[in-house]
Amino acid sequence: RVHVMESGGGSVQPGGSLRLSCEASGWTFTTYCVGWFRMVPGKEREGVAALWTGGRSTYYADSMKARFTLSRGNGGNVWWLEMVNLEAEDTAMYYCAANLCRGPNCDGTFCSRALQGDSGAWGQGTLVTVSS
Numbered sequence: 537r538v539h540v541m542e543s544g545g546g547s548v549q550p551g552g553s554l555r556l557s558c559e560a561s562g563w564t565f566t567t568y569c570v571g572w573f574r575m576v577p578g579k580e581r582e583g584v585a586a587l588w589t590g591g592r593s594t595y596y597a598d599s600m601k602a603r604f605t606l607s608r609g610n611g612g613n614v615w616w617l618e619m620v621n622l623e624a625e626d627t628a629m630y631y632c633a634a635n636l637c638r639g640p641n642c643d644g645t646f647c648s649r650a651l652q653g654d655s656g657a658w659g660q661g662t663l664v665t666v667s668s
Contacts (some may be wrong), residue, residue, distance in 0.1 A: 538562045538657040542632045544660030545579055553620045556662060558632030559566045560613040569647030569656070571595075572617045573626035574664075584630070585617060585660065586648035599625075618653030622666045628660040 544556040558570065571586030585606040587594040594606055604617045613634075619626065635656025637647060650656075 538634065540632050540634050540657045540658040542630065544663040545630060545664045546634060547665040547667065548622055549665055549668050550623055552622050552666070553618070554622065554664060556611060556617040556619070556630055556632075556664070558615045558617070558630075558634075558659065559609075560615075560634040560657070563636075565636050565639060566653040567589075567636075567642070568634055569642065569651055570606075570615050570632065570634045571648050572632055572653045573652065574626075574630045575661075576628045581652070582628075583632075583648045583652055585644075586651060587644045588642040588647050589618075590637075592643035593645070595648045619664075625664050626635060627664060627666045629663050630662045631659055633658045 541558050541563045542558050567590035572584040573581050574584050575581045576625040585596045603621045607616050609616045633656050
């Protein structure tokens with residue numbers, strides 16, 4: 537059974553940095569989608585970043601493109617979301633999701649849309665608070 541777990545959330549001041557970690561376990565797929573999403577009470581869930589582990593382009597939401605980086609972590613199925621120059625508007629619960637993807641359509645944008653449709657495995661979330 538696939539299991540996804542996030543970690544690394546916390547409280548930082550505006551302008552600060554955090555690195556969130558997502559670990560996907562319980563499967564042997566070598567190519568899959570992995571993505572980060574965030575949610576604030578009263579607002580719709582928002583896509584942050586996503587990629588296909590087989591390569592191709594990474595998706596970033598426009599407001600985060602210059603500040604967030606999605607990359608592979610230390611071995612295995614660990615994925616980091618590195619966030620710099622954080623703003624109060626980045627305060628949210630951040631979720632990681634992953635699902636199998638095969639075929640020529642698999643890339644970051646496709647993965648973000650597919651995962652946003654609640655496909656795959658989702659973690660419980662990690663809270664990021666940006667406040668002075």
